[in-house]
Amino acid sequence: MFGLHYRLEKHGLALVLGIIFVAAIGGLVEIAPLFTIDETVEDAPDMRLYTPLEVAGRNIYIREGCYACHSQMIRTLRDEVERYGPYSLAVESKYDHPMQWGSKRTGPDLARIGGKYSDEWQVAHLINPRAVVSQSIMPSYRFLASTALRTDDLGLHLKALSRVGVPYTQEMVTNATADAIAQASADGGEGLTTRYGTATQARVFDGNPGQVTEMDALVAYLQILGRLTNAAHANSQPPEE
Numbered sequence: 001m002f003g004l005h006y007r008l009e010k011h012g013l014a015l016v017l018g019i020i021f022v023a024a025i026g027g028l029v030e031i032a033p034l035f036t037i038d039e040t041v042e043d044a045p046d047m048r049l050y051t052p053l054e055v056a057g058r059n060i061y062i063r064e065g066c067y068a069c070h071s072q073m074i075r076t077l078r079d080e081v082e083r084y085g086p087y088s089l090a091v092e093s094k095y096d097h098p099m100q101w102g103s104k105r106t107g108p109d110l111a112r113i114g115g116k117y118s119d120e121w122q123v124a125h126l127i128n129p130r131a132v133v134s135q136s137i138m139p140s141y142r143f144l145a146s147t148a149l150r151t152d153d154l155g156l157h158l159k160a161l162s163r164v165g166v167p168y169t170q171e172m173v174t175n176a177t178a179d180a181i182a183q184a185s186a187d188g189g190e191g192l193t194t195r196y197g198t199a200t201q202a203r204v205f206d207g208n209p210g211q212v213t214e215m216d217a218l219v220a221y222l223q224i225l226g227r228l229t230n231a232a233h234a235n236s237q238p239p240e241e
């Protein structure tokens with residue numbers, strides 16, 4: 001073995017060919033699974049898009065570094081499935097740019113946090129985590145409740161996402177600001193539900209109808225996590241007898 005290596009090292013060309021051969025094995029191992037991607041990545045025809053308000057919330061989630069303590073990927077292990085719900089499917093992060101899978105869990109996984117708590121709980125928790133979970137070490141994000149949400153640039157955010165493959169239409173881009181404001185008010189609006197589907201949740205997320213705040217956006221985002229498609233739940237049903 002070492003004798004061969006010794007001889008190879010003395011012949012430049014043979015060494016280069018040897019290096020190419022060994023590197024190609026690594027390349028193949030990475031490339032080969034991609035040929036079966038159509039069979040391995042499931043489809044979710046019911047998958048809905050993030051609304052502009054949810055996109056804004058997602059941007060705040062990234063800005064505040066929530067991913068440093070929270071993952072958004074439930075693994076296929078029994079303890080995870082029992083604690084968090086059906087394991088995450090690749091298709092569920094289809095529109096996530098950048099994805100938030102993460103690997104650090106100082107706090108729990110958030111992939112299916114949507115609907116687990118009320119808006120009031122989420123707001124109280126973000127204002128002061130110790131108010132609802134006495135031993136919590138999560139930082140307080142009180143300022144979100146008093147910071148007005150920037151909505152004038154949301155059309156540009158949707159446009160950027162559409163460039164990387166999220167199917168936002170021109171109509172969605174044009175109405176992004178109005179849709180964000182409508183979703184954070186009690187009555188929502190017809191335009192919002194025609195564009196994003198009747199399952200869109202429109203309400204005053206932060207409990208303060210006077211102003212659209214960053215808290216509105218972040219809570220709207222948290223409440224939709226794991227609920228963009230039903231694919232994972234359908235997938236986890238026990239096989240028919």
Ligand code: HEC
Nearest residue numbers: 064065066068069106107108113129133136137138139141
């Ligand atoms: C320093 C680490 C840390 C950071 C940063 C952090 N969290 Fe947490 N988070 C925790 C811990 C620990 C818990 C568990 C205790 C609790 O519920 O407060 C938690 C719990 C939660 C829960 C409840 C989860 C459940 O299933 O009960 C939510 C929702 C949440 N965090 C959202 C956020 C959001 C949104 C952000 C960013 C604005 C954030 N966290 C930032 C550590 C963190």
